[in-house]
Structure formats: structure tokens, C-alpha cells
Amino acid sequence: MHISDGVLPLSVTIGGYAASAALVAWSAHRTQTEEMPKLAVMTAAFFVASLIHVPFGPTSVHLIIPGLTGALLGPSAFLSVGLGLLLQSLLFQFGGLTALGANALMMGLPALVCGWLFQRFKGSSIRRQAAVGGITGTLGTALAAIILALLLATGGEDFFGVAKIALLAHVPVMIVEGAVSAFTIGFLARVKPALLQQSFVYPHKAAHVSH
Amino acid sequence: MNVVQRGLLAGVLCVWLTGLPNFVQAQTPGQETQQEILALLKEQNNKLSGELRRIQREIAALRADMDKPGLKDVFSGIGYILGFFGAAAFVAARRKE
Numbered sequence: 001m002h003i004s005d006g007v008l009p010l011s012v013t014i015g016g017y018a019a020s021a022a023l024v025a026w027s028a029h030r031t032q033t034e035e036m037p038k039l040a041v042m043t044a045a046f047f048v049a050s051l052i053h054v055p056f057g058p059t060s061v062h063l064i065i066p067g068l069t070g071a072l073l074g075p076s077a078f079l080s081v082g083l084g085l086l087l088q089s090l091l092f093q094f095g096g097l098t099a100l101g102a103n104a105l106m107m108g109l110p111a112l113v114c115g116w117l118f119q120r121f122k123g124s125s126i127r128r129q130a131a132v133g134g135i136t137g138t139l140g141t142a143l144a145a146i147i148l149a150l151l152l153a154t155g156g157e158d159f160f161g162v163a164k165i166a167l168l169a170h171v172p173v174m175i176v177e178g179a180v181s182a183f184t185i186g187f188l189a190r191v192k193p194a195l196l197q198q199s200f201v202y203p204h205k206a207a208h209v210s211h
Numbered sequence: 212m213n214v215v216q217r218g219l220l221a222g223v224l225c226v227w228l229t230g231l232p233n234f235v236q237a238q239t240p241g242q243e244t245q246q247e248i249l250a251l252l253k254e255q256n257n258k259l260s261g262e263l264r265r266i267q268r269e270i271a272a273l274r275a276d277m278d279k280p281g282l283k284d285v286f287s288g289i290g291y292i293l294g295f296f297g298a299a300a301f302v303a304a305r306r307k308e
Contacts, residue, residue, distance in 0.1 A: 033303040040296035044289045051280065083295065087288040092280040 001064070001148050001166060002088070003103050005096025012154045017101030020082060023108060027078035038195060039076050042069055047084040050094060054172045061173050067140020068181040070111030071118035071133050072188075072195065077111035078104070102151050110143035118185075122196070129196065130186030137181025138174045145170050 008016070031039060049063040070077040082104045088094040095103045114136040122129045149163035188195050 033300065033307065036296050036300045036303070040293050043296070044292045047288050047292060048285060051285065083292060087291055091284040091288050093278070 001061075001106070001144065001170065002085075002095030003099040003106065003148070003151065005098050007096075008099060008102055008151060008155050012102060012151065013098055015101075016099070016103075016105050016151070020078075020101040020104040020108065023078045023112075024082045024104075027076055027080075027082075030075035031079060035073075035076060039073060039080055042072050042077075043080040043084050045069075046080060047087055050088055050092070054176050056169065056172050061169055063173060063177060063180070064107060064141055064144060065137070065177055065180070066107045066111040066144055067114040067137035067177060068133070068184060070113065070115035070140060071136050071181065071185060072115075073111070074115040074119060075112070077115050078108040081108040081111050106147045106151060107144050109147060110140040113143060114140045126186060126189040129189040130182045133185030134178040134182030138178035141170050141174045141177055142167060 046065055046069045049065045052063045054061055054063065066077075066081060069080055073080055085095065085100060085103050085107065089097050089100055089103070117139070118132055118136045122132045145166035146163055148166050149157075149159050152162045153159035185196065
């Protein structure tokens with residue numbers, strides 16, 4: 001679900017770019033140097049995930065994984081999503097370059113929300129982390145569909161109509177993403193729990209560590 | 212297409228054009244043979260148009276395939292990402308010193 005060139009009105013396009021630029025700057029500011037390898041790998045995963053197609057009726061929809069990106073990266077997720085979308089737009093022709101700001105908002109905001117939710121509710125047991133990860137993975141795509149409908153509503157589309165279609169079309173993706181996220185986070189919680197810690201909920205602690 | 216090829220083509224065309232009336236006259240076909248030829252032509256026409264349709268479909272499928280990102284795009288994108296974060300880490304590490 002990428003927005004193409006010329007769909008959105010000019011004001012929304014510019015507003016999307018401005019908001020995304022601000023969020024990317026904030027995201028980059030909050031990124032710790034030690035987190036960069038993780039960030040790079042997750043960005044690459046986000047970039048490539050869009051090539052995994054899930055058959056749905058006559059067409060197919062592809063994975064987006066904003067939820068998983070957010071859960072693993074926390075505040076840095078917006079930077080990751082923005083860069084991934086830029087490269088998808090340049091190399092895959094997914095979504096227009098002019099709509100990049102809006103696209104980044106559409107997938108970056110759910111990533112941030114999911115990251116916060118995951119950190120807030122993940123608890124400590126492996127099973128609970130996997131469950132919360134699965135829920136955030138599902139939620140990420142659902143939120144992205146709703147933001148897509150909001151953005152398209154500014155271009156004169158009917159909000160509820162678009163939201164319904166976008167949500168329905170992505171039900172299989174949500175299921176797959178929930179499963180992928182639950183598996184990934186469950187695996188990481190078992191093997192390398194340190195990867196699931198971010199500076200979202202405890203910014204003071206993280207700031208203290210970085211200095 | 213150079214001059215020789217063009218001349219050759221014109222020659223072949225001339226021979227065919229001069230030969231055609233002779234052939235048609237020599238046959239002096241009756242009613243049945245005309246019908247036969249018509250049926251043959253129709254059959255051939257059907258076959259050709261069917262084949263043409265198939266080729267058009269194939270071209271459309273090919274075009275759709277070309278729009279899909281290939282392996283090259285995937286790896287170049289991953290390369291860009293790793294390179295970008297590598298450079299960022301380098302800058303961050305230098306600033307820390």
C-alpha cells in the first residue's frame with residue numbers, strides 16, 4: 001500500500017514531507033551509535049519484505065512489517081522506514097517520490113506507535129514478548145491502512161470506504177505479519193534478549209548510557 | 212537495410228508480382244476450387260490471428276514481469292542501506308573520539 005505520484009493534493013504532499021523530515025531528524029537524534037548495525041539490518045529487512053507477496057483472491061498484497069520494525073527499533077524506526085521507502089521508491093518504483101513524505105508517515109507512525117506499545121507491554125516472559133510482538137505486528141499494518149485512508153481522504157476520497165477496502169485487502173498480510181513478528185520476537189527473546197531493549201520507555205537510562 | 216538487400220527485396224517482389232497473374236490464369240479455377248481456396252485462406256487466417264493473440268498476451272505478461280523488481284534492485288538496495296549506515300557509524304565513531 002504505497003501512495004503513487006499525483007494522488008494527494010499539494011498541501012498534503014508538502015505537509016507530509018515536512019512532518020516526515022522532522023520525524024526523521026528526531027529519530028536520527030534518538031539513535032544510539034551502538035544500535036546502528038541493528039538499524040541497518042532491520043532497514044534492509046523492511047526494504048526487502050515488500051517483495052514477499054501474499055496471494056489474495058485475484059491479486060496479491062505484499063508484506064510491509066512496520067510493526068516488527070517499530071518493535072525492534074523503537075524511536076529509530078522512523079529513520080529506518082524512511083530510508084527503506086526512499087530506496088523502494090527509487091529501485092522498485094513502489095510509490096512516487098513526491099508522495100514519499102506521506103508514505104513515510106503512513107508506515108513510520110505505526111512503527112513508532114507499535115514500538116512504544118511493544119516496549120510498554122512486553123513484560124518479561126518470552127511467551128508474553130512473542131504474543132505482544134505478534135499483536136503489534138498485526139496492529140502496524142492495520143494502523144498503516146487507517147492512515148492511508150486518512151491521507152487519501154484529503155484527496156477527496158471517502159474515508160470509510162477506503163479504510164474498509166484497505167483493511168480488508170490487508171487481512172492476510174496482517175495475519176502473516178503477526179505470525180512473522182511473533183516468531184521473530186519470540187526467537188530474539190530466547191536467543192538475544194538485549195536486542196529487544198530500546199530507549200523508548202527509559203530515555204533517561206539510555207541517555208545516561210550513551211555519555 | 213543496405214542497398215543490395217533493398218534491391219534484392221524489390222527483385223523478389225517483382226518476380227512474385229509478375230508470376231502471380233500467370234499462376235492465377237493458369238489455374239482458371241472453377242467454382243469448387245475457389246471455395247476450397249477460400250476455406251483454406253479462412254482457416255489460415257484463423258490460425259494466424261489465434262497465434263497473434265497468444266503473442267500479444269505473452270508481450271503483456273513480459274511487460275508485467277519487467278515492472279517487477281529484479282534481484283539486482285534488491286541487492287543494490289541492501290548495499291545502499293548497509294553503506295549508508297556504515298558511513299553514519301564511521302562519522303559517529305569519529306565524533307566520539
